[in-house]
Amino acid sequence: MHEQLVGTVPYGGLKAEIYSLNTPGEFKVVYLDSGGKVLEEAPLTGISTYHQREKDIVKRLRELSKGAPPKTIPDRGDSGEY
Numbered sequence: 001m002h003e004q005l006v007g008t009v010p011y012g013g014l015k016a017e018i019y020s021l022n023t024p025g026e027f028k029v030v031y032l033d034s035g036g037k038v039l040e041e042a043p044l045t046g047i048s049t050y051h052q053r054e055k056d057i058v059k060r061l062r063e064l065s066k067g068a069p070p071k072t073i074p075d076r077g078d079s080g081e082y
Contacts, residue, residue: 002021002022003019003020003021003028004019004020005017005018005019006018006019006020006027006050007050007051009054009057009058009061011058011061011062011065012061012065013033013034013065014031014032014033014034014039014061014064014065015031015032015061016029016030016031016032016057016060016061017029017030017032018030018044018050018057025045025046025047025048026043026044026045027043027044027045027047027050028041028042028043028044029041029042029043029044029050029057029060031060031061031064031070039064039070040064040070040071040072042060042071
């Protein structure tokens, strides 16, 4: 999967790096702590630019800065409710 860094959103000591994916309208947000450690990753889909969801990205950075636990990546190691 080809990813290209298209933007960074800082908040306090944290930041979110936004990557454009191969498919048009699909992005990935990587939330990082002050040391560069990945806290969580989240997809953004169905948009033409990540700026359409920048308020949501800042909101999540604020939550993480206040101690919210990182969300787990869906479908990784969880068989679901089948």
